[in-house]
Structure formats: C-alpha cells, structure tokens
Amino acid sequence: MATNRSEKTVSVLKIAAFAALTPMLLAGCTSIKDRRGYVMDQALTTAITPGLDNRQSVEGTLGQPSFASQFGDPVYYYVSSTTEQRVFGQPEIEGHEVLKVAFDAAGNVSSVTTAGMDDVRDINPDGDKTPTLGRDRGFLEDLFGNIGAVGAGGMGGGVGGGTNGS
Template sequence: MKAGKAFGAGLVLTMALAAGGCSSIRESRGYIVDQSLVNAVQPGIDNRQSVEGTLGRPSFVSQYGTPTWYYISSTTGRKPFVSPRIESHSVLAVQFDASGNVVSAERSGVNKVAFLSPDGDQTPTLGRERGFFEDLFGNIGQVGAPGAGPGAGGPGR
C-alpha cells in the first residue's frame, strides 16, 4: 500500500509542475508607464526640459513635421512555446512648438497599431527574374571579356 501512495503523491506532484509550466509569461517592453507622471505633462506649461525631467528620454523623436516625442509601451503575454501576443499597448505623443513648449500630449492604444501580414517567404523586387541556371552560369564569358583586362582603362588610368 505504501508504494501506491508514493506513486499517487508523485503523480500529483508531476501534474502540479506540468500545470505550472503552462502559465502565461508577461513581459513589459519599451517605456514603463507611470500614470501620475504622464498626467503631469501639461500643454502650455511644460517645455522639452521639463518633459525630459518628468518622463525621461523618449522612445522615438519625429524626424519630419511637427517636433514630437513618442513614449511607447507594450505588455505582451505568451504561453510557453507560442509566439507572444500584445495584451496592452500605449503611445504617448508629446508635440512641441518651435520654441520648445508643449502643444499637446495625446494618448493612443492598440487601436492605431498597424498589423502587417507578410506575403509568403519571398520579397518581391523590381527587375527581371533570373532562373537557377542563369544565376549559376550567368558570368561565364564575362571574365576576360574585351575591355576587362589589365590594360583597359580602369581606375587610375
């Protein structure tokens, strides 16, 4: 009877460990949001120095158009051996005027995320398509062609 109880206890322990391995793994990526600090940024009051002092350096800075700082935060969750999925996503876009004062601070979420779906395993390119043998033997006759020798007008000649 003792062997049966030990086997049952071992089986229960194994099942508990297996169930624990199926729990979701959460990861925070990017800027870690502190709502009280985000709410402290006020248009017309703050400037670039005060925003950087409050929120830190931005995740991205706009290169064109209105000067804008982006603070991007994502929380992903995944089960073991499965690709991660976005659970929450937020973007804080702080826009500045020409003198560096905050014009607006807009928040957006996962509703503005663009999901891209690649088309197969090839990238379409412009130009002509070459076959296997053309790739393999395409340079035959090119080496040693007239005008390609050392006497030809190359660099420095």
C-alpha cells in the same frame, strides 16, 4: 502479507510521484507576460503641462522618447506594450499605450494625448515576393550566370598595354 504491503508502497510512491510532477508540468503551461517599451507612470505623465513645459523638462521628467517625429512640428512618442505568450505560441498584445507629446516651433509643449488599444489598427502585409529591379533570374541562372564573363576582354587583368607604361 508481504506482497500486499509492497503493492501499497508502490501505490503510495506512484501517488507521491504524480503529486510531485503535476505542479511542474502545469507550471510549463503558464503564459509569459512581458512589458515592452516605455513603462508608463501616471504621476509623471500627468505632470507634463502644455504651455509650461518644454523639450528639456519633458526629457528630464519622462526620459528619452521611444521615437520622435521626423517631419513637421516636433512630437515625442512614448510607446508601451504588454504582451502574453503561451507555450509554443506567438506573443499576443494584451495592452498598448502611446503617450504623444507635441511641441510648438519654440519647443514648448502644445499638447499631451494618449492612445490605447482602441486606436490600434491591424494591417495585413502582402505575403507575395517583393519585386526587384532588373531582370528576373532563376536559381540556376544566378549560379551559372557569370561563367565565361571572368577574364573576358575589357575587364582588366590582361597582360601589358596598360597606361602605366608596362
């Protein structure tokens, strides 16, 4: 009778341990969602009116842009991305939104447009090595290339004969 009771106790403890550990193990398999960049507020973005607002009012309403154009008419870009990362995986973009506020030469808002995931283009960077200017050298040539060049004539560091009268 005692062994039957101890077997039941062990069985109940195993079930309790399994029930306690299962949620913790499953919690480790959940994905991590992250918002990056500017957090879009629909009320604020619709408040920007072409012809009425200028750079100062846009910065006062939306804050500093994620980045601004460097050439041509001034354009402010407010970029927002939502990513999801699964355990041991790379983050994947779930949502991407860009608010583009263009200004005329006087600094007044000329247009406000938005772009989403449909406008995102995937690029595949070339995985080859970037060529460098000059001679292509191997590891050993880089390692031993300066042997003998140190202290060579015309490199300075010699004794006497300097222009300072020594």
